[in-house]
Amino acid sequence: MNFRIKILDLVRKTNQNNLYNSFIENQFKKTEDSIIAYQNNAKEKILQHHIKHNKNYREWLISKGIDLTKKIEFDEIPIINKKDLLVIHPFIEKFIHQIYHTGGTTGTPFKYSLSRESVSSLWPNLWRAFNTCGIKPCTPIIMIAGPSLYNNRSIPRKIFDWINRFTVISAFDLNTDKLQNTYDIIKQKNIKGIYGYTSAILIFLRHLEKNNLYLDLRGIFSTSETFIPKIRTLAKTYCNCDVFDIYGANDGGICAFECQEHNGYHISYERTYVEIIAHKIILTDLTNLSFPFIRYEVGDVSNSNEIIYEKCKCGSSLPKISSISGRVNSYITDSNGNRIHTEFFSHLFNKDETIIQFQVSEKFNIINVNIISDKEDIKYYQTKYNDAFNKRFIKKIGISVNSRIYKNGNEKTPIFIKLD
Numbered sequence: 544m545n546f547r548i549k550i551l552d553l554v555r556k557t558n559q560n561n562l563y564n565s566f567i568e569n570q571f572k573k574t575e576d577s578i579i580a581y582q583n584n585a586k587e588k589i590l591q592h593h594i595k596h597n598k599n600y601r602e603w604l605i606s607k608g609i610d611l612t613k614k615i616e617f618d619e620i621p622i623i624n625k626k627d628l629l630v631i632h633p634f635i636e637k638f639i640h641q642i643y644h645t646g647g648t649t650g651t652p653f654k655y656s657l658s659r660e661s662v663s664s665l666w667p668n669l670w671r672a673f674n675t676c677g678i679k680p681c682t683p684i685i686m687i688a689g690p691s692l693y694n695n696r697s698i699p700r701k702i703f704d705w706i707n708r709f710t711v712i713s714a715f716d717l718n719t720d721k722l723q724n725t726y727d728i729i730k731q732k733n734i735k736g737i738y739g740y741t742s743a744i745l746i747f748l749r750h751l752e753k754n755n756l757y758l759d760l761r762g763i764f765s766t767s768e769t770f771i772p773k774i775r776t777l778a779k780t781y782c783n784c785d786v787f788d789i790y791g792a793n794d795g796g797i798c799a800f801e802c803q804e805h806n807g808y809h810i811s812y813e814r815t816y817v818e819i820i821a822h823k824i825i826l827t828d829l830t831n832l833s834f835p836f837i838r839y840e841v842g843d844v845s846n847s848n849e850i851i852y853e854k855c856k857c858g859s860s861l862p863k864i865s866s867i868s869g870r871v872n873s874y875i876t877d878s879n880g881n882r883i884h885t886e887f888f889s890h891l892f893n894k895d896e897t898i899i900q901f902q903v904s905e906k907f908n909i910i911n912v913n914i915i916s917d918k919e920d921i922k923y924y925q926t927k928y929n930d931a932f933n934k935r936f937i938k939k940i941g942i943s944v945n946s947r948i949y950k951n952g953n954e955k956t957p958i959f960i961k962l963d
């Protein structure tokens with residue numbers, strides 16, 4: 544038993560210790576059939592719970608033409624999005640354990656709540672992801688991130704981080720002093736892992752590279768942004784470890800993580816039922832009694848169209864999403880109205896060892912691809928990629944090398960940003 548988790552459970556009024564133990568056991572012991580049976584039962588239960596207790600949700604279903612006097616199949620339930628939820632305001636007061644706010648500077652502000660059951664499984668799910676490389680709960684970890692991973696810097700959260708041995712570094716303004724300080728903290732506190740925004744991890748690893756600094760970590764966990772393959776090679780050289788990408792969305796309740804096989808994201812099936820419909824990721828939070836994230840369109844896309852239920856080579860039975868392509872708004876609109884996902888560029892660039900990072904921007908209808916590279920040679924990239932761009936786009940695609948990388952209000956670095 545981990546006494547730190549026990550204390551955290553007292554602080555948070557949760558049940559994380561037991562959940563973590565069962566999550567660790569589930570991933571290797573459960574069979575495909577038992578996972579499917581559990582989810583069928585749980586999604587029916589959460590739907591019936593909200594139909595029964597959630598007046599606003601019930602009225603919304605009726606307004607969508609659902610006849611509640613008859614037996615309804617789960618996949619007949621209309622897909623719901625943030626806009627719908629903002630309008631219908633479907634809170635069940637007595638089940639609210641914690642309220643969350645998102646959006647703000649980057650989009651429409653959105654308020655939602657989690658019940659105790661969903662709050663309880665937040666950390667156990669993340670700890671299970673960390674366990675992929677043997678990191679146990681409350682092992683010292685450093686987090687380099689912005690507000691989407693720590694929107695709440697309240698005293699209870701600070702106490703929680705302290706007991707959990709989580710050191711938080713803001714992704715805002717990662718200058719040389721701050722990067723060096725991060726390196727020093729990792730050494731002093733004997734930190735075993737890094738968790739943070741993908742682009743912030745890249746900046747930190749490049750600092751190690753530039754200054755010839757080496758660390759010995761168990762794992763690095765990137766999240767919240769499109770994966771940057773370069774961090775995996777840098778991590779091997781400078782931190783002696785692998786990088787595991789994590790896909791998380793608290794609204795919808797998903798925590799999905801890569802294992803050492805790197806062929807998909809293992810889903811926290813105990814809390815989340817995932818569907819992919821027309822490449823859109825649709826989530827159902829199976830344990831949130833206070834707010835109906837039921838067939839919720841979270842705004843992310845996958846280039847595959849199915850969930851993998853077969854056992855993974857790593858031995859885990861957790862179902863998998865084979866890929867996460869990023870946000871729905873990562874589409875570039877061509878002159879003829881064609882919408883092309885920024886994954887087009889990822890496919891093109893991911894095999895190019897000279898490209899460390901890239902960002903596509905649009906300003907006054909002009910598209911530019913900014914490539915971050917040690918090779919300060921714009922002609923090289925124009926010769927190499929202009930043909931491919933011209934085949935796919937009618938619009939002219941400009942290239943720049945080592946220009947500014949833009950962040951949005953959450954300190955996240957989007958793969959595609961509109962600057963006008």
Ligand SMILES: [Zn+2]
Nearest residue numbers: 802855857859
């Ligand atoms: Zn696996």
